[in-house]
Amino acid sequence: MAPRTLLLTLANLLLPVAILVFATGFFPYKPFMPGLAEYEELGWEDRMGWEKGSGKESLPEAPFERLVFMVVDALRSDFVYGEGSGMAFVQSLIRDGTALPFTAHATSPTITMPRVKAMTTGSIPSFLDVILNFAESDTTSTLATQDTWLAQIKAKEGGKLVMYGDDTWLKLFPDFFVRADGTSSFFVSDFTEVDHNVTRHVPRELGEKDWNAMVLHYLGLDHIGHKAGPKSPNMVPKQKEMDEIVRQIYTAIESQDHLANTLFVLCGDHGMNEGGNHGGSAPGETSPALVFMSPKLKKVTQFTDRTSPIKPGGGEFEYYRMVEQSDIAPTLAGLLGFPVPRNNLGVFIEEMLGFWDDGRDRIQLLLRNARQMKRIVDATYPSLNFDDGVKDIEKECSSPKSDGQMLVCKWQDVVQIMSTIATIHPKLRIDRLYWFLRAAQETMSSTASNYDVPRLILGTSLALLSAVLTFFTLPAFRPISPQGIAYALILILYSILMFASSYVEEEHNFWYWATSAWFFYLFISSSRKEWYRKFILHPAIMLGILHRVIRRWNQTGQKFAGADDIVHSQLFHGSNSIVLWSLVGATYLDLTVRLSRHVARSIATFEGHSGVSFTEESDANRVMGMAAVLPLGATAFVFKLAFTAKDAPELTRGISVGLIQWVEGLSLVGIARMVFGGLLLSAFWIGVAEWKRTKGKKGESNGDFAVTLFDLTSLFLITQTRAQNIPLFLLFRLQFFFLSLLHLPPTSITTTTLLLSQTAFFALGNSNAISSIDLSNSYNGISSYNVLAVGLLVFLSNWAGPIYFSLAGVLLLGAHGQSRRNIALDEVDSRDWVQKEREHLEQLAMREDEGRVRRVEGDVWRAHVVLLTLWTAVGLGSVMAACTVLRSHLFVWSVFSPKFLFAGAWGVLWYFGGVVGGGGLLWGVGRW
Structure with missing residues (x-):
């Protein structure tokens, strides 16, 4: 194994370890006092007229x-x-x-x-407990x-x-x-x-x-x-x-x-x-x-x-x-x-x-509450003196220096008023007890968790070590490219912003503006050398326009979460819901047409025409392809319509009443299983055809099967998406199309993948708050709870956009590699060989050039993984560092802790599942 590959592998292995180590230090169980409480003597019985002892006869009824x-x-x-x-x-x-x-x-x-x-x-x-709450079989959180x-x-x-x-x-x-x-x-x-x-x-x-x-x-x-x-x-x-x-x-x-x-x-x-x-x-x-x-x-x-x-x-x-x-x-x-x-x-x-009419009963109830809470305060601040001896409050409590000392002083005030003669009005004692109780409640409730700081530091260090190891696997920095500078700038700014709670809550704005700036750079860098020099026709301008619509689809974050957006406007509701379903239908139709072309090619392959292209398909094959795929697309559309009719009927009021009544009688679990089964069957059929076309020989693929898997995955992802967000995937498809026209170099493709993955996540209505996790599609095709299946569907539903662009980026890289392949083969054809040696030498040259192109393609994929690994490691490290430094911050549990959980999901599930797993599969299939 090459040294760089070894370093990259080690860097990847360190990421889940860093997350686990940090989590065990950041989310430890808080200590608790074991055993059941029992009634005990309160003290001051003689002052209050209570009976001695802790028997029931002395307790309020x-x-x-x-x-x-x-x-x-x-x-x-x-x-x-x-x-x-x-x-x-x-x-x-x-x-x-x-x-x-x-x-x-x-x-x-x-x-x-x-x-x-x-x-x-x-x-x-x-x-x-946020994590344990999702573990159906968890027993570690018992209160037994x-x-x-x-x-x-x-x-x-x-x-x-x-x-x-x-x-x-x-x-x-x-x-x-x-x-x-x-x-x-x-x-x-x-x-x-x-x-x-x-x-x-x-x-x-x-x-x-x-x-x-x-x-x-x-x-x-x-x-x-x-x-x-x-x-x-x-x-x-x-x-x-x-x-x-x-x-x-x-x-x-x-x-x-x-x-x-x-x-x-x-x-x-x-x-x-x-x-x-x-x-x-x-x-x-x-x-x-x-x-x-x-x-x-x-x-x-x-x-x-x-x-x-x-x-x-x-x-x-x-x-x-x-x-x-x-x-x-x-x-x-x-x-x-x-x-x-x-x-x-x-x-x-x-x-x-x-x-309780008797003031002494009221005081006793509050005093037992206060003594119980005082024991917790005493255990939290063992160095402070919480005894019942009367002290000079004016001397010791003139200016308490800490929350613990403040509580000592308030308790001393309780001690003094409880030690006075019994004729004092009960209301004064009750007020003093509530004064202490509420102060103790506020202080103890806001006391920082018992963090394991060494684990926090170790976890953060491991994430940063992963970033350092990845850094050494980067290709040479010379010449310094604008796209490399843009990538580094995004990474640095993101790391800094993780230390500000308001920016974490409104993180979507960072990605929206960064993406807009990136598209402007693409326009400037490519406008002079392309045929579409007219401003409005430039792909980068079209990308910017689409991006503007996408960012207005769902308002997210905290500050403007309830502001007007496209999803909640009248455009999709009431009688206007026909607009929504027209767009949803267009999205499904686009995917169905593309899948039918893949099936048509597979039919041609089985007929023995393995070299046929999309433009050379026979009309009969096209009809057969559409006939084969149309039931799948129609079933997926009917499932989403039936799903929405039951869960959000206000989005279907513009649809025919008869149609809605029909779909409401369908089994959602059964229809979802039909869709998933159809996707698997389609992938198997086209995969067999691809194997037949290439005869299993490595290097014979033209990347069509990778595109097929991408389109099938897209259909699955929109099945896992709320109906009002499905048209976004039509806009994503248009973005993918315009990106393909720009012929971007590998670093630009990786940067674009990163930006659009993050943008798509927030555009679908997600945020860094636990409350934004969408569970509505977590049971598609499932009739009972299964922690692995439900957990996987929850992730795929909420990260549908990022997964889409992580795979789209691989196809863009593949197109770049294919163009390099074509250049190499064109060079072979143009060489002036002696006629009698032409055929033999041409084969040798093709093999040599093919090997060179394959090495270049391998470097392209490795560089893509390296840059996304670096992003993941630095992003995780910055979030961990922010949580460590700001662990006593007022918003540590409402802002920074959820952000760490989301960063962990990005670092493990999206990176390893979407980029390395799904992307690697797509890349391998495309290069076979």
């Missing part, structure tokens, strides 16, 4: 004995409280005073698993050994739990439930059965008397959001369905004696953004509803706002009072009578204190 905890996945606050809500019954309970409403602040990442952890433990989960309100209820005498719905609960709490029926949260194509499977158990369980807590987790509303967004016509009917479930449960609580002391909690684990997704920190994603319901609540809601529906207050989705999602755990502890979970960072919800 719990107003509730049983709990129904109903989670509606992605239940954004306005879905319950807003004027357009379908939850009329819940709003009537708010007006009656039997429901206490809040907006629960869900911290990033707004994904189901970490949010369930927050609600049950009261703690702040690790960002690593942690203190939660479920564990506390289960530990009570005769405590029994039941659960129906999202099987995330079964993974987090194995062997906790005496009865359970789980459903996969990732089968997002299902809006109805996934909820009916929960609801069918409700009537029977409401009649049972053996359980202490029943957990219900409904997924349909979240699935509708992922498929069609919060404004989907399916959204309000789903809200009404959930409202009817609430009515059924609440009516049972009112009417059945054994449910009289039951607390009913309705909440969302997270919200959703305007795209229907979640995972980030946008207001819609972090603002789920939280409603406590019971006839007993009239006692505590008499002084609260009972207006419903209502307009939001402080923020777009902030209805009523905002509480932290972690506040659920200590509040349930007080209301149901068990100790606050050990790792809780939540604060008892103040309105609930109204259940």
Whole structure:
């Protein structure tokens, strides 16, 4: 193996190792205190008139004995409280005073698993749960050994739990439930059965008397959001369905004696953004509803706002009072009578204190909450003194130098007011306790993760070492070319911008402007030597015009995510949806025509006409080719129409009602499998024909089969794309055509591949936020959850654009290599050999020149891989360095952590899968 090839191989091997090492240091599990909390003596009993000891006789009496905890996945606050809500019954309970409403602040990442952890433990989960959330069989994230309100209820005498719905609960709490029926949260194509499977158990369980807590987790509303967004016509009917479930449960609580002391909690684990997704920190994603319901609540809601529906207050989705999602755990502890979970960072919800008339009971509840949180603070700051001795606050707390010292001072203030005589008004003690609790919650919730800094440095160093090794495999730098300078400038600017949170959020703008500048350079560099010197006809100008349309297709990022764009304009909606489907149909037709030409050539090959070209095809073969491929193209189009009619019917209103009714009755799984099977069959048929034409001899291919695979892959990619984005692939095809007219050198082709891959990613509506991940096409052709199949389809759906251009770049490189081949062969034909030796020497010359051209072609491919490896290594290294340096930054979890996950996907899945794997296959097929 040549030294350069060895270095390049080593550089590639270092990339996944660097990502893994860095991830284990950046996303470690946060430490937790094991075991279950128990009641203990509080101190100051003599001052407060409490009985000595920790027995039940000294505890405030719990107003509730049983709990129904109903989670509606992605239940954004306005879905319950807003004027357009379908939850009329819940709003009537708010007006009656039997429901206490809040907006629960869900911290990033707004994904189901970490949010369930927050609600049950009261703690702040690790960002690593974003990854574990997608692992159906994962057991490493279990809460079986942690203190939660479920564990506390289960530990009570005769405590029994039941659960129906999202099987995330079964993974987090194995062997906790005496009865359970789980459903996969990732089968997002299902809006109805996934909820009916929960609801069918409700009537029977409401009649049972053996359980202490029943957990219900409904997924349909979240699935509708992922498929069609919060404004989907399916959204309000789903809200009404959930409202009817609430009515059924609440009516049972009112009417059945054994449910009289039951607390009913309705909440969302997270919200959703305007795209229907979640995972980030946008207001819609972090603002789920939280409603406590019971006839007993009239006692505590008499002084609260009972207006419903209502307009939001402080923020777009902030209805009523905002509480932290972690506040659920200590509040349930007080209301149901068990100790606050050990790792809780939540604060008892103040309105609930109204259940206890005695001020000493209220103080005791808050003091137990404060002591529990103080132990966490003490463990976090072991060098500070958090004892209960009275100190001189004015001397020691005049100017605290750190967050820990500030909390020591606030605790000392609690100690002083609790140590005073019992006649002090309870309200003062309560205010001081809340002062400490909320400060401790804010400080501990924002405390940086326990990063493994040596691993962070090692991972970053490995990525940069990969870049250095790749750098030494680059060809000679002389002469310095403009395209090389452009590549280096893009790489340097990108690396610098990764250290700015605002640029990471709006990264698409960098690629849009860089691509525009690159097209302008192509215009300047090639305008003098081409026949299309007229300004408007120049391919680079046409590329710029197409690029302008493409960048306006979807608004993305954070700042202008809701701004006007082509997809959300009236151009594609309502009666104008015929425009969208005309463009979609044109995209499918273009691919069908191109595939029919490949099939026609394969038919000619089987007939013995292996040398036939596209222009020499017989009319009969063309007709047969179209007849063979048309069913595949038509089936793919019908699948997308049926898919959209079910998930986003507002995009099909301009289509014939009869046609829509017909496609809605089709099986989406079956049609998708027909499309995928047709693609595989077509590839096999044309591949056999290519083998027959070349007789398996290396060097006989003209690259047609590579183009065939590219077109088949394109059809697959648009099948994995939302209908409103499919016309983009028609624009991508036009860009590919105009690029082929420019006859770019290899370095320019690689730079163009890089730019258009990144541009296409953002143009399809993606961003660096977890919430932009599109799950709508993750179950095409799949009838049940499979982590590998779903994960692969999720990647292919979201990286469809980059994969398209990574393969298109290979074809452009192949065209460059083919032109070099033709030059060599032309030179052979023009040599003036002696007649009697011409044939023999011509064969020798052709072999020598063919070998030279093949070596050049090999160098072209290697240089392409080298430049993209360098880009991947430097890009990863810069992102890792930014995460390491800015690990204490305010936006580390909402901006930089998601960016690292996306950089990992680009570095492993796109680079190794799309560039090295798919591109290498296409290059090899084209050179056979």
